[in-house]
Amino acid sequence: MTTLSEVARLAGVTSATVSNVLRQRGKVGEQTRQRVLDAVAQLGYRPHLTARALAEGRAPTLALVVSSIANPFYPEFALAAERAARAHGRFLIVCNTNDDPDTGRAYLDQMAGTLSDGMLIMNANLPMDELKKTEQRGAPVVLCMWEKPDAPPELPCIAVDFHEAGAIAGRHLLALGHRQFGALVGSKKSGIHAERYRGFAGACAAAGHRHPLQRTRYIRDTVEAGYQATMELLHAHPQLTAIFASNDLPALGAMNAIADLGLNVPGDISVIGITDIQWARVSRPALTTVAVPTDEAARMSVELLLALIERRSVSPVMQVTATPQLVERASTAVPNPSRG
Amino acid sequence: MTTLSEVARLAGVTSATVSNVLRQRGKVGEQTRQRVLDAVAQLGYRPHLTARALAEGRAPTLALVVSSIANPFYPEFALAAERAARAHGRFLIVCNTNDDPDTGRAYLDQMAGTLSDGMLIMNANLPMDELKKTEQRGAPVVLCMWEKPDAPPELPCIAVDFHEAGAIAGRHLLALGHRQFGALVGSKKSGIHAERYRGFAGACAAAGHRHPLQRTRYIRDTVEAGYQATMELLHAHPQLTAIFASNDLPALGAMNAIADLGLNVPGDISVIGITDIQWARVSRPALTTVAVPTDEAARMSVELLLALIERRSVSPVMQVTATPQLVERASTAVPNPSRG
DNA sequence: CTGAAAGCGCTAACAA
DNA sequence: TTGTTAGCGCTTTCAG
Numbered sequence: 001m002t003t004l005s006e007v008a009r010l011a012g013v014t015s016a017t018v019s020n021v022l023r024q025r026g027k028v029g030e031q032t033r034q035r036v037l038d039a040v041a042q043l044g045y046r047p048h049l050t051a052r053a054l055a056e057g058r059a060p061t062l063a064l065v066v067s068s069i070a071n072p073f074y075p076e077f078a079l080a081a082e083r084a085a086r087a088h089g090r091f092l093i094v095c096n097t098n099d100d101p102d103t104g105r106a107y108l109d110q111m112a113g114t115l116s117d118g119m120l121i122m123n124a125n126l127p128m129d130e131l132k133k134t135e136q137r138g139a140p141v142v143l144c145m146w147e148k149p150d151a152p153p154e155l156p157c158i159a160v161d162f163h164e165a166g167a168i169a170g171r172h173l174l175a176l177g178h179r180q181f182g183a184l185v186g187s188k189k190s191g192i193h194a195e196r197y198r199g200f201a202g203a204c205a206a207a208g209h210r211h212p213l214q215r216t217r218y219i220r221d222t223v224e225a226g227y228q229a230t231m232e233l234l235h236a237h238p239q240l241t242a243i244f245a246s247n248d249l250p251a252l253g254a255m256n257a258i259a260d261l262g263l264n265v266p267g268d269i270s271v272i273g274i275t276d277i278q279w280a281r282v283s284r285p286a287l288t289t290v291a292v293p294t295d296e297a298a299r300m301s302v303e304l305l306l307a308l309i310e311r312r313s314v315s316p317v318m319q320v321t322a323t324p325q326l327v328e329r330a331s332t333a334v335p336n337p338s339r340g
Numbered sequence: 341m342t343t344l345s346e347v348a349r350l351a352g353v354t355s356a357t358v359s360n361v362l363r364q365r366g367k368v369g370e371q372t373r374q375r376v377l378d379a380v381a382q383l384g385y386r387p388h389l390t391a392r393a394l395a396e397g398r399a400p401t402l403a404l405v406v407s408s409i410a411n412p413f414y415p416e417f418a419l420a421a422e423r424a425a426r427a428h429g430r431f432l433i434v435c436n437t438n439d440d441p442d443t444g445r446a447y448l449d450q451m452a453g454t455l456s457d458g459m460l461i462m463n464a465n466l467p468m469d470e471l472k473k474t475e476q477r478g479a480p481v482v483l484c485m486w487e488k489p490d491a492p493p494e495l496p497c498i499a500v501d502f503h504e505a506g507a508i509a510g511r512h513l514l515a516l517g518h519r520q521f522g523a524l525v526g527s528k529k530s531g532i533h534a535e536r537y538r539g540f541a542g543a544c545a546a547a548g549h550r551h552p553l554q555r556t557r558y559i560r561d562t563v564e565a566g567y568q569a570t571m572e573l574l575h576a577h578p579q580l581t582a583i584f585a586s587n588d589l590p591a592l593g594a595m596n597a598i599a600d601l602g603l604n605v606p607g608d609i610s611v612i613g614i615t616d617i618q619w620a621r622v623s624r625p626a627l628t629t630v631a632v633p634t635d636e637a638a639r640m641s642v643e644l645l646l647a648l649i650e651r652r653s654v655s656p657v658m659q660v661t662a663t664p665q666l667v668e669r670a671s672t673a674v675p676n677p678s679r680g
Numbered sequence: 681c682t683g684a685a686a687g688c689g690c691t692a693a694c695a696a
Numbered sequence: 697t698t699g700t701t702a703g704c705g706c707t708t709t710c711a712g
Contacts, residue, residue, distance in 0.1 A: 391689035
């Protein structure tokens with residue numbers, strides 16, 4: 001480890017001066033500057049980020065709290081968030097809570113303000129008051145994917161209009177001529193995906209087609225759960241011609257279930273999801289879905305968090321991303337007249 | 341921010357004592373201990389991890405350098421690595437190089453030894469001598485997925501026998517009766533996947549079936565590249581009955597290409613990959629592949645890195661994971677007699 | 681323009 | 697058992 005003062009000694013100056021040239025703080029004569037730079041190069045000096053952080057009173061890292069980075073949606077978000085953080089000289093620490101509130105709490109307690117200057121929170125099953133508490137202790141927090149722009153939370157957030165995403169999906173299915181829907185909601189009834197379903201059901205109602213509750217399944221947000229629920233749904237309601245899923249993973253599961261039942265997507269049954277994860281492009285048939293602006297949300301989340309950290313902004317703020325967009329691929333088509 | 345000395349003042353002791361009770365360093369009387377604990381609770385004191393790191397001369401973080409966390413293989417590895425790191429009180433910083441050596445170098449220069457105690461390196465296109473240099477500066481480095489147990493590198497590593505993985509894939513195809521193979525290698529000829537191909541080709545040769553070079557394609561490690569290459573391969577060599585891919589992503593692309601050609605997997609053509617990423621289970625047909633012990637590799641990588649950091653071990657060390665295992669799913673079957 | 685000195689919050693000898 | 701004293705490596709006033 002070569003330190004500032006070693007560089008200083010070699011350059012025949014004091015460490016304050018070295019610090020000044022390294023941080024471009026003007027007030028250094030050209031020749032000393034050169035001497036210092038030479039010494040830095042000769043010794044291969046690299047600033048000690050931890051020491052700098054302590055002295056500056058700010059950490060060079062941001063934390064991203066997710067339930068599990070292995071959930072296929074998060075890596076894309078994390079990549080964009082890291083890029084945005086790097087653009088501002090910050091590193092990104094990834095924290096997996098596995099949906100365990102205690103784990104989440106532990107991350108907040110240990111890191112917020114002591115190792116990370118701020119926390120990016122993705123759905124990680126953390127109670128609001130816990131988050132507010134860490135914010136009050138001085139470590140900004142931003143909710144990265146708030147689902148209800150109409151109901152701002154008491155914390156800074158980047159909101160995505162998932163209600164509209166659900167509505168877009170519903171309208172697409174309606175426009176194709178579907179009337180008999182099954183719905184897969186990837187959360188509990190009161191959970192995070194409820195808003196998407198309300199958007200979908202609202203679109204149906206607006207078109208004069210009430211969506212019957214018994215054709216809705218509240219499930220876990222996984223391929224397997226989507227598969228299982230679709231099996232049951234189609235068994236109970238053979239007349240269905242379309243499946244709406246609040247997320248792409250259950251939608252993919254639905255497609256597999258339909259195929260295993262010997263039916264064709266979209267020939268017999270259409271399937272639509274929400275998000276547009278990578279798999280959606282790769283599946284056969286490719287999944288029609290409502291794309292969420294992941295990169296934009298990540299970028300906005302980081303920018304907002306930094307603004308909060310640097311007190312250029314004040315909590316609570318809500319910013320809304322661009323509207324989700326229909327991505328029409330191969331899993332939706334007009335209903336099969338011999339069904340429904 | 342409440343600090344140690346504030347707690348100390350409230351408890352009527354000195355900060356050294358508070359430090360001692362917090363770090364369980366015995367030598368504290370039971371009553372003072374209780375007073376200190378009360379003060380800690382009352383003030384909601386949380387240790388400042390950055391300050392602690394500086395004082396202890398060790399950082400509480402490990403860094404994981406990958407080309408892109410959005411590559412579907414890495415999140416599973418990252419999840420396991422983070423869990424292992426957490427089990428030892430460390431946090432994990434994720435670094436995406438996007439395969440750009442300059443970015444990788446920047447990470448090494450900035451973080452190694454100054455913000456992270458050690459670096460976990462996944463294929464990130466970093467030159468060996470760069471890595472050796474950072475190790476020599478005192479920040480341990482471990483290569484997380486070395487592909488050649490027979491040729492240990494000059495750095496600590498966790499090796500996976502990818503040669504054998506390729507051989508397993510080859511033997512599986514041969515055992516089913518295939519003789520006309522196409523091969524997709526997800527790297528340059530000299531690249532990271534070459535060993536897998538050598539294992540495959542070796543298995544063919546051992547069975548007396550030379551694999552002709554013109555049926556091999558060196559491509560990028562993506563679904564799209566696999567798709568494209570398979571299209572060309574089947575056009576040029578319509579007699580092929582099986583495709584070996586050095587990774588699951590190109591294998592998935594191959595399956596899509598075959599389907600789009602109006603052929604059936606595995607009825608007309610079998611496809612096998614290597615790794616067993618999540619998608620392999622979800623695709624239809626489900627992908628037969630050679631599973632790599634990802635979790636084990638992640639755990640071993642972290643353990644080794646920590647051992648190096650704590651000088652319980654000395655560089656270079658190579659540890660080999662369990663052998664890859666064939667996971668037979670639905671994308672391989674006996675060849676179609678009407679082909680080949 | 682450069683140096684001296686204090687201090688970020690914590691740990692770790694060493695004394696008392 | 698507890699307090700005192702030095703730092704960890706860097707930044708940042710404030711003098712000179």
